[in-house]
Amino acid sequence: MKVKVDYDLCMGDRNCNKVCPEVFQYDEDKLVSRVLVDVVPKHLEALVKKAAKECAPGAILVED
Numbered sequence: 001m002k003v004k005v006d007y008d009l010c011m012g013d014r015n016c017n018k019v020c021p022e023v024f025q026y027d028e029d030k031l032v033s034r035v036l037v038d039v040v041p042k043h044l045e046a047l048v049k050k051a052a053k054e055c056a057p058g059a060i061l062v063e064d
Contacts, residue, residue: 001040002063003048007032009059016051016060023048033059 003023005016010032016024017033022044024033040048052060 020047
């Protein structure tokens, strides 16, 4: 599974960082979240899907 952040939609509320800090990191300079991995480890897939579901503007894009 892969995941991306649409920076045009990201509000920078850091919710995804709280849900799955192993995959998402907040960029203090650009005020958006960034993805830290190319491929999401299997054991983190559920958390990434949860972060995407909870993302109010829908900025997290999950690719199976």
